[in-house]
Amino acid sequence: MHAQNCLLGFLSQGPNYGYELKKMYDSLFGRDKPILPGQIYSTLSRLERDGKVEEVEDAEKSAGPSRVKYQITGKGSEYFQKWLDEPEKVNPHLQTTMYFKVVLALMSNQDATKFLDSQRHSHIAEMRQLTKVRNETDDLATTLLIDNTIFHIEADLRWMELAHSRINQLREELCKTKA
Amino acid sequence: MQNKGINSSDVIIKADDIKKSYGETHAMRGISLEIKRGEVLAIMGPSGSGKSTLLHTLAGIIKPDSGKVYFSGSRIDNLNDHGRTMLRRTKFGFVFQFSQLVPELTAIDNVAVPLLLNGIPRGEAYHRAEQWLNKVGIADAKLNHLANQLSGGQIQRVAIARAMVINPEVLFADAPTGSLDSLNSELVMKMFIKTAKENGTTVVMVTHEPTIAAYADREIIVRDGRVEA
Ligand SMILES: Nc1ncnc2c1ncn2[C@@H]1O[C@H](COP(=O)(O)OP(=O)(O)O)[C@@H](O)[C@H]1O
Ligand SMILES: [Mg+2]
Numbered sequence: 001m002h003a004q005n006c007l008l009g010f011l012s013q014g015p016n017y018g019y020e021l022k023k024m025y026d027s028l029f030g031r032d033k034p035i036l037p038g039q040i041y042s043t044l045s046r047l048e049r050d051g052k053v054e055e056v057e058d059a060e061k062s063a064g065p066s067r068v069k070y071q072i073t074g075k076g077s078e079y080f081q082k083w084l085d086e087p088e089k090v091n092p093h094l095q096t097t098m099y100f101k102v103v104l105a106l107m108s109n110q111d112a113t114k115f116l117d118s119q120r121h122s123h124i125a126e127m128r129q130l131t132k133v134r135n136e137t138d139d140l141a142t143t144l145l146i147d148n149t150i151f152h153i154e155a156d157l158r159w160m161e162l163a164h165s166r167i168n169q170l171r172e173e174l175c176k177t178k179a
Numbered sequence: 180m181q182n183k184g185i186n187s188s189d190v191i192i193k194a195d196d197i198k199k200s201y202g203e204t205h206a207m208r209g210i211s212l213e214i215k216r217g218e219v220l221a222i223m224g225p226s227g228s229g230k231s232t233l234l235h236t237l238a239g240i241i242k243p244d245s246g247k248v249y250f251s252g253s254r255i256d257n258l259n260d261h262g263r264t265m266l267r268r269t270k271f272g273f274v275f276q277f278s279q280l281v282p283e284l285t286a287i288d289n290v291a292v293p294l295l296l297n298g299i300p301r302g303e304a305y306h307r308a309e310q311w312l313n314k315v316g317i318a319d320a321k322l323n324h325l326a327n328q329l330s331g332g333q334i335q336r337v338a339i340a341r342a343m344v345i346n347p348e349v350l351f352a353d354a355p356t357g358s359l360d361s362l363n364s365e366l367v368m369k370m371f372i373k374t375a376k377e378n379g380t381t382v383v384m385v386t387h388e389p390t391i392a393a394y395a396d397r398e399i400i401v402r403d404g405r406v407e408a
Binding site: 128130 | 392395
């Protein structure tokens with residue numbers, strides 16, 4: 001799922017080649033685990049099948065058959081934007097998704113703080129709900145489990161706050177990746 | 180949106196484009212907000228973002244450089260000292276991170292003082308102070324302890340009783356549990372919000388802790404002197 005949105009995010013900056021997309025992915029998200037070229041191409045063909053990206057006429061076509069250039073379609077942009085705008089449900093593996101969204105929002109020249117703020121309200125709403133349940137229960141086991149969830153949500157929120165404070169720095173870093 | 184709410188009875192506090200600078204520091208760059216009667220609002224944001232300045236301006240303690248603050252439909256940003264003092268004695272209550280109880284007075288003395296200042300007879304004042312201390316969970320055995328013999332959690336409870344004893348319409352709190360550990364924070368907040376809701380008291384509290392903001396009905400985020408949408 002991330003692979004699709006990543007490629008759409010990259011392509012929202014302008015048309016590009018599969019090989020370049022892989023390089024971008026690895027430098028931003030592939031720290032421990034570079035993405036396989038096969039996965040890039042299968043993701044691209046799935047996106048093409050669904051009408052989210054399309055091949056473009058390429059002036060440098062002479063470079064060889066494997067160098068196909070792709071661009072994002074209106075449908076692809078819409079799909080990507082919807083993913084970006086929708087706050088994520090709280091879950092233990094959210095860190096990566098939040099990081100992906102911040103980076104991809106910045107890469108597509110959007111205000112990443114908007115995403116962070118709506119995500120933040122959604123997290124606090126969840127925390128408010130849990131706090132309410134905890135206030136109303138007499139059961140210690142339930143209380144302890146809720147404590148734990150609340151502290152996980154708090155960790156996400158702290159991360160969002162720091163990411164917010166570091167957003168300009170991150171934007172500059174990403175400009176270097178683009179160049 | 181314009182004009183909406185100034186006279187509407189369910190809005191208790193309204194700020195209209197308030198600004199405040201300290202020399203080159205712009206603590207508030209134009210903040211507008213409405214707080215509903217009975218609402219518990221959390222003001223969040225990084226330190227230095229202007230939260231305390233906003234809270235004190237809403238409470239009529241700080242005069243904004245420009246903009247207006249309304250309480251129950253009347254301007255309070257341009258009150259004289261007397262008007263401000265009356266507001267603070269009769270309508271507003273305050274709880275701070277390190278609540279300054281008078282250390283050489285007992286718990287019950289500290290809570291009775293605001294009533295005595297308002298001219299309530301001594302017997303009545305002490306009776307009400309005792310009721311409030313019981314409500315916030317201070318045991319009878321502690322009523323006559325000196326303030327400086329109480330724990331952090333007990334001090335904040337006494338401070339809440341002292342703020343609530345005049346039956347304020349709005350309670351302003353600045354990091355009310357900022358000096359407490361997790362369990363005491365939870366116990367104090369639970370009691371605090373329950374008490375406020377039972378009395379229909381509007382609460383405006385500053386906190387940078389999400390776990391505390393989660394007790395509020397709504398939160399706003401202040402960043403660099405502005406409220407984020
Ligand atoms: N009395 C004052 N004199 C000078 N600067 C002040 C004063 N009060 C606050 N400030 C400055 O205004 C900004 C906002 O402060 P404050 O409202 O206390 O923020 P917060 O409560 O969010 O930490 C800060 O930069 C602070 O240093
Ligand atoms: Mg402050």
